Amino acid sequence: MPRADPCERxxxxxxxxxxxxxxxxxxxxxxxxxxxxxLGAAVVALVWANSPWSDSYExxxxxxxxxxxxxxxxxxxHWSADGLLAVFFLVAAIELKRELVSxxxxxxxxxxxPVVAAVCGMAVPAAIYLATITAGGGSAEGWAVxxxxxxxxxxxxxxxxxxxxxxxxRAFLLTLAVVDDLGAILVITLxxxxxxxxxxLGGAVTGLVVFHLLQRFxxxxxWWYVPLGLVIWALTYIGGVHATVAGVxxxxxxxxxxxxxxxEDASPGERAEHLLRPVSAGVAVPxxxxxxxxxxxxxxVMGEVFTRPEPLGVVLGLVIGKTVGIFAGTYLAARFTxxxxxPALAWADVLxxxxxxGIGFTVALxxxxxxxxxxADTELVKAAVLLGSLLAAALAALLVKRRNGIYRRLWxxxxxxEDAGNPPDIDQHSTGGPETSxxxxx
Numbered sequence: 241m242p243r244a245d246p247c248e249r250x251x252x253x254x255x256x257x258x259x260x261x262x263x264x265x266x267x268x269x270x271x272x273x274x275x276x277x278x279l280g281a282a283v284v285a286l287v288w289a290n291s292p293w294s295d296s297y298e299x300x301x302x303x304x305x306x307x308x309x310x311x312x313x314x315x316x317x318h319w320s321a322d323g324l325l326a327v328f329f330l331v332a333a334i335e336l337k338r339e340l341v342s343x344x345x346x347x348x349x350x351x352x353x354p355v356v357a358a359v360c361g362m363a364v365p366a367a368i369y370l371a372t373i374t375a376g377g378g379s380a381e382g383w384a385v386x387x388x389x390x391x392x393x394x395x396x397x398x399x400x401x402x403x404x405x406x407x408x409x410r411a412f413l414l415t416l417a418v419v420d421d422l423g424a425i426l427v428i429t430l431x432x433x434x435x436x437x438x439x440x441l442g443g444a445v446t447g448l449v450v451f452h453l454l455q456r457f458x459x460x461x462x463w464w465y466v467p468l469g470l471v472i473w474a475l476t477y478i479g480g481v482h483a484t485v486a487g488v489x490x491x492x493x494x495x496x497x498x499x500x501x502x503x504e505d506a507s508p509g510e511r512a513e514h515l516l517r518p519v520s521a522g523v524a525v526p527x528x529x530x531x532x533x534x535x536x537x538x539x540x541v542m543g544e545v546f547t548r549p550e551p552l553g554v555v556l557g558l559v560i561g562k563t564v565g566i567f568a569g570t571y572l573a574a575r576f577t578x579x580x581x582x583p584a585l586a587w588a589d590v591l592x593x594x595x596x597x598g599i600g601f602t603v604a605l606x607x608x609x610x611x612x613x614x615x616a617d618t619e620l621v622k623a624a625v626l627l628g629s630l631l632a633a634a635l636a637a638l639l640v641k642r643r644n645g646i647y648r649r650l651w652x653x654x655x656x657x658e659d660a661g662n663p664p665d666i667d668q669h670s671t672g673g674p675e676t677s678x679x680x681x682x
Contacts, residue, residue: 274521275396281526282533282601282626289534301531311478317531321606324524326473326487328602329425331520332391333491334513336418341496352579353570354412358419360569361597362387365561369553376549382611382621384431386557386628388424388603391417392525394596397633401640404647406584413593416566424603428482432610441479447472448489455495455508482610525602532605535622542627544620550612551624558598558628559635566594592639598632600625 288297306312306319314322340346365386373380394417398410447468454464469490477483496509506514535541545551570590573579581590608621 275392277526278392278529281529285530285534290537297534320528320531322483325528326484327524328520329484330487330491331516332421333488334509337492338496354415355419356573357566357570358416361562361566362423364565365557368561369557372553373549378549382550384427385604385608386554388600389417389420389597390599390601393599393601404651405644408582408584409589425488429485433481436480440475444472444475452493535619541623545624551620554624555628558600559631562598563594566597567591592643596636599629601629
């Protein structure tokens with residue numbers, strides 16, 4: 241048996257070789273892998289928090305570290321929510337900026353329906369929550385919890401089940417979810433901000449102005465932006481505004497149009513998104529889920545979810561409110577305005593997408609923590625978010641799978657050529673058969 245070379249080092253807990261790191265980063269840029277990593281972190285949190293080692297989970301989650309002199313002595317959970325999650329919102333803001341510059345939001349006609357759908361998809365869940373707590377005599381503090389759609393999870397479910405769905409469906413969901421997240425950030429800024437520090441906020445605004453000038457004058461180099469970004473983030477947090485707002489602001493400032501005169505092959509926004517998306521999908525969001533989703537799941541807790549008005553309002557808002565709001569908003573906008581649904585989509589596709597948007601994991605958990613600072617209430621609301629998101633994901637999976645099957649059969653019929661002739665068989669027969677029926681006929 242050959243002896244091991246004593247000069248060889250173990251790669252355990254060391255960085256992967258460069259080619260493998262490239263492959264991992266490439267995988268994390270896909271919605272499927274990113275969503276699965278997020279799901280895995282949530283499952284680990286739930287199992288750990290409900291295991292005999294739950295004390296170690298709570299001890300790690302509540303462990304504090306940082307710089308007390310600067311007011312940055314935070315728990316691990318707060319570092320993940322206020323720090324790491326800023327990376328997620330930075331990437332989301334870059335994506336939104338790109339949509340505004342060259343994507344679905346470039347023109348009012350194409351942006352109208354998903355924007356209306358996003359607004360209605362936020363308003364109706366909030367209204368259902370308020371109606372539920374009014375009937376049950378609960379607290380209105382959590383009205384914003386069921387408003388947000390989780391981009392990573394929703395796109396992951398769509399990516400896993402999609403083989404033949406039209407690309408317009410993903411574009412619609414992406415635009416809706418990005419606008420939805422922007423609305424959630426505005427809600428956090430306006431309704432969950434207190435004890436403002438004007439001097440720190442002034443410093444953060446000054447930093448953003450410098451950030452903008454660096455972009456304006458085409459200054460390149462990470463050594464400018466990374467330290468400046470950290471200062472802006474810290475001043476935003478110290479200023480009393482949720483620190484994720486700093487990520488959104490910097491993402492919207494980043495230039496997403498290529499400078500043809502300078503011969504750019506990628507804009508700063510594109511480069512930043514390319515570099516940060518694996519960090520967001522593989523580190524930031526999973527760690528947030530790991531320390532946010534660890535709630536006690538038991539029969540008494542589940543019983544309280546359906547008997548107390550606040551968690552029940554969250555579940556109903558995610559499962560029913562999102563579906564009704566998005567579908568009704570889209571239909572009414574197409575019916576009574578000049579906005580039109582993409583010809584590649586059917587109304588059954590919009591219904592499946594509306595149900596899918598009820599997955600409100602990441603941002604809903606964040607708003608739940610802000611709205612209910614009491615640990616007992618926080619646990620219940622987190623359980624409601626998890627349950628509502630799970631129900632929405634299960635229902636959406638059935639609908640998306642059915643729509644995918646219909647589009648797959650249409651594709652097979654259009655490409656069938658049993659006699660190896662030209663054109664395909666479907667073009668050799670009269671129209672009107674089941675193969676040529678509209679996608680919405682199902």
